[in-house]
Amino acid sequence: MLVFEPVIHAQTVALFLSFDGELNTTPLIEGLWQAGKEVYLPVLHPFSPGNLLFLRYTPTSRLVTNRLKILEPELDVRDVLPLNKLDVLITPLVAFDAKGQRLGMGGGFYDRTLQHWQQHGLYPVGLAHDCQQVDELPVEQWDIPLPAVVTPSRLWQW
Ligand SMILES: Nc1nc2c(c(=O)[nH]1)N(C=O)[C@@H](CNc1ccc(C(=O)N[C@@H](CCC(=O)O)C(=O)O)cc1)CN2
Numbered sequence: 001m002l003v004f005e006p007v008i009h010a011q012t013v014a015l016f017l018s019f020d021g022e023l024n025t026t027p028l029i030e031g032l033w034q035a036g037k038e039v040y041l042p043v044l045h046p047f048s049p050g051n052l053l054f055l056r057y058t059p060t061s062r063l064v065t066n067r068l069k070i071l072e073p074e075l076d077v078r079d080v081l082p083l084n085k086l087d088v089l090i091t092p093l094v095a096f097d098a099k100g101q102r103l104g105m106g107g108g109f110y111d112r113t114l115q116h117w118q119q120h121g122l123y124p125v126g127l128a129h130d131c132q133q134v135d136e137l138p139v140e141q142w143d144i145p146l147p148a149v150v151t152p153s154r155l156w157q158w
C-alpha cells in the first residue's frame with residue numbers, strides 16, 4: 001500500500017482501526033506517519049446517522065469506544081477533515097469481487113461516503129486479506145464499486 005501510486009502522492013490518507021479479523025492496519029498507519037502523511041480515521045457522525053466524519057489521528061490522539069464497539073478518535077471539530085481535502089480513502093470490507101464491488105458490515109457508511117467520490121478528488125482503495133476476494137457479489141443500487149483493492153499479495157484495479 002505504501003508504494004501504491006495514489007498513496008505516494010497523497011498528503012492526507014484515511015484508513016481504519018482493524019477489528020474482528022480485518023487485516024491489521026497498525027503497521028500501515030505507522031508507515032504512513034513515517035512517510036510524513038496525515039492519517040485520518042472514521043468517526044460515527046454525532047447527529048447524522050449512517051454518516052462518517054474523518055478525524056486526524058496522531059500518536060497522541062485520544063481514542064474512545066463508539067456504540068459499534070470500535071475505537072475512534074475523541075470528537076473534536078478541530079480535527080475534522082472535509083471529504084474534499086482527503087486524497088486517499090482506504091476502506092475496510094468484508095468481501096470484494098472481480099468487478100470491484102464491495103460488501104461491507106451492512107451500515108452503508110462507506111457507500112454514503114463514497115457517493116460522488118470522483119467530484120471530491122478522492123481516491124478510494126479497499127484493504128483486505130486475499131481470501132476476501134469472491135467471484136461475484138450481489139449489487140444493490142446504492143453500492144459504489146471500488147477502483148482498487150490492495151491485498152497482501154497483490155493490487156487489483158478496475
Ligand atoms: N475497522 C472498521 N471500522 C469501521 C468500519 C469497518 O467496517 N471496519 N465501518 C464500515 O462501515 C464503519 C462501522 N461499521 C459497522 C457496521 C456494523 C457493525 C456491527 O457490529 N453491526 C452489528 C450490530 C451492532 C449494533 O447495532 O449494535 C451487526 O450487524 O450485528 C459494526 C461496524 C466505520 N468504522
Ligand SMILES: Nc1ncnc2c1ncn2[C@@H]1O[C@H](COP(=O)(O)OP(=O)(O)OP(=O)(O)O)[C@@H](O)[C@H]1O
Pocket residue numbers: 102103104105106107108109110111112115140142143
Ligand atoms: N447513499 C446512500 N444513501 C442512503 N442510504 C444508503 C446509501 N447507501 C447505503 N444506504 C443504506 O445503508 C444500508 C446498508 O447498506 P449496505 O448493506 O450496502 O452497507 P455496506 O456497504 O455493507 O456497509 P459499510 O459501507 O458500512 O461497510 C442499506 O439498507 C441502504 O439502504
